[in-house]
Amino acid sequence: MIEDKLREVYGIDKFGKNVPEWAEEVKYEFVDYFMGEKLHEAKVWISEYLRVLEEIKERLKINGVLYSKEMKSFLDDPRRHLVKKLFIYYHDLIRGRITVEDFIKKGKQAITSSFNSNMRSIYQSWGLFSLLLLLSERGYVLIYPEHRYIDLDRNGKQKSGIIPPNVVVGNAFNSFSFFLEAPRPISWEDGRDLEKVWKFYSLVRPDMLIYEGIEVDIVDFNGDIPIKRPHYIVEFKELENWWKRWRYLKDYKPLSGNEWRARWLKGLYEGLAEVLGVKEKELPSFSEGETKRVKEYKVIELYKAIYRPKKGMVISRVSVDSTVKEDLGEGIILVDDVRFDYNKLKDIVNELTNTNSVENVDIKELAYKFALSKRDEFVAWLKSQGISLSL
Numbered sequence: 001m002i003e004d005k006l007r008e009v010y011g012i013d014k015f016g017k018n019v020p021e022w023a024e025e026v027k028y029e030f031v032d033y034f035m036g037e038k039l040h041e042a043k044v045w046i047s048e049y050l051r052v053l054e055e056i057k058e059r060l061k062i063n064g065v066l067y068s069k070e071m072k073s074f075l076d077d078p079r080r081h082l083v084k085k086l087f088i089y090y091h092d093l094i095r096g097r098i099t100v101e102d103f104i105k106k107g108k109q110a111i112t113s114s115f116n117s118n119m120r121s122i123y124q125s126w127g128l129f130s131l132l133l134l135l136s137e138r139g140y141v142l143i144y145p146e147h148r149y150i151d152l153d154r155n156g157k158q159k160s161g162i163i164p165p166n167v168v169v170g171n172a173f174n175s176f177s178f179f180l181e182a183p184r185p186i187s188w189e190d191g192r193d194l195e196k197v198w199k200f201y202s203l204v205r206p207d208m209l210i211y212e213g214i215e216v217d218i219v220d221f222n223g224d225i226p227i228k229r230p231h232y233i234v235e236f237k238e239l240e241n242w243w244k245r246w247r248y249l250k251d252y253k254p255l256s257g258n259e260w261r262a263r264w265l266k267g268l269y270e271g272l273a274e275v276l277g278v279k280e281k282e283l284p285s286f287s288e289g290e291t292k293r294v295k296e297y298k299v300i301e302l303y304k305a306i307y308r309p310k311k312g313m314v315i316s317r318v319s320v321d322s323t324v325k326e327d328l329g330e331g332i333i334l335v336d337d338v339r340f341d342y343n344k345l346k347d348i349v350n351e352l353t354n355t356n357s358v359e360n361v362d363i364k365e366l367a368y369k370f371a372l373s374k375r376d377e378f379v380a381w382l383k384s385q386g387i388s389l390s391l
Helices: 002-009 021-059 069-076 080-084 087-095 100-136 189-201 256-278 296-307 322-327 342-353 365-371 373-382
Strands: 064-066 141-144 150-151 167-171 175-180 208-212 232-237 246-252 291-295 309-315 332-335
Touching: 002 021, 002 087, 002 100, 021 080, 021 100, 021 296, 069 080, 069 100, 080 100, 087 100, 100 167, 100 175, 100 208, 100 232, 100 342, 232 296, 232 342, 246 296, 291 296, 296 309, 296 332, 309 342, 332 342
Parallel strands: 064 150, 232 309, 309 332
Antiparallel strands: 141 167, 167 175, 175 208, 208 232, 246 291
């Protein structure tokens, strides 16, 4: 039993400095014990993701993909990644700072949370690349990023005060800008800045926003939400029976810059007190916002009411009860039983592109694009008409 192995490790080194190799292996046994079958599932998902990635790299001439440190670690080796999540708790166990029971509780929570978060990221990324693949089959090409490395990591990208897209694709008729996990706080320096950007802290965040046209920055403080309104919002649902779950949404009351700093200091002290094993001194208390309980499949309706897009879209990996589809509000498309078959997302792509006909675009703009693509022939034609240009 894994508990017996952990008891052998408990308190073997007061300072956690000299840990024998056999003790390090117990962490791997712990992960295997609780996550064995799930690790096999992770390898299947990663394989499916990498397969569509290779296809889209060839189709759109993409040089590569940039990941967060977390996601890259998981993609490289899910088992090893989960073992890393045990490091601090395991070190405390070795020092005798926490009991075996506490380690099992905290360790299992840590690896489960990390596993679920990364599996969700994998399915979202698979969904994005699948949509891009279908659009590429209709003649769409990569417009942004120009260096042809798609960045899936938003960490630190919004310190300059802008929210850029992950990718933009387009053809002669239209273009689409895709934003994964985008509406999140931008940089601020003092209380006045915080007051300005506070809406980002309280704004609910759909999995993906899609804009028609080229959008290089969606920050916009002129409306009731701090970003430009998207044309489409997309939610990815990767879990079994996801529609039976509840979501807890918290109301965020505005904070002053001073209260923000005080909260940060409190969290820092609490963390250090736990690590050092000292008793906490008197700390400030703060009032918290109320929490609302919402059915998971109803969250898309809430997002739609706030963002007011043309359509809300739900992409479900598994089959969904028919009653759920019937209960969803108007203007919401649910595509279920998708698994890892990107062709099942054609209805989503049809919805995106069904208004992009010649009748709905500026013919002069099309002529301009065509002239640029045939520059030499166009210049020759101008000269044949007696028009001399300095180009």
